[in-house]
Amino acid sequence: MEWSCHKNTHYAAAVDDHGRLLGHxxxxxxxxxxxxxxxxxxxxxxxxxxxxxxxAPDPSGRP
Numbered sequence: 743m744e745w746s747c748h749k750n751t752h753y754a755a756a757v758d759d760h761g762r763l764l765g766h767x768x769x770x771x772x773x774x775x776x777x778x779x780x781x782x783x784x785x786x787x788x789x790x791x792x793x794x795x796x797x798a799p800d801p802s803g804r805p
Contacts, residue, residue, distance in 0.1 A: 749771060750770070750771050751768050751769060751770055751771055751775070752768070752769045752770075752771055752775065752776075752779060753766070753767070753768045753769075754766065754767055754768075754769065754779055754782065754783065756783070756786040759790070764786055765782075765786070767782055769782070
């Protein structure tokens with residue numbers, strides 16, 4: 743499972759053990775959106791791993 747963190751929305755994608763996309767969806771970055779994201783993740787069965795991506799700059803100043 744991967745998702746990208748942003749100020750207003752979060753985007754999640756579910757991928758199986760073979761790298762096949764099972765689904766993807768965007769959620770609002772608020773209490774309801776977090777609950778919906780958790781429910782969506784749990785709807786894809788057992789989660790083996792979660793990856794997080796961010797477009798925020800590196801605090802060290804590196805690109």
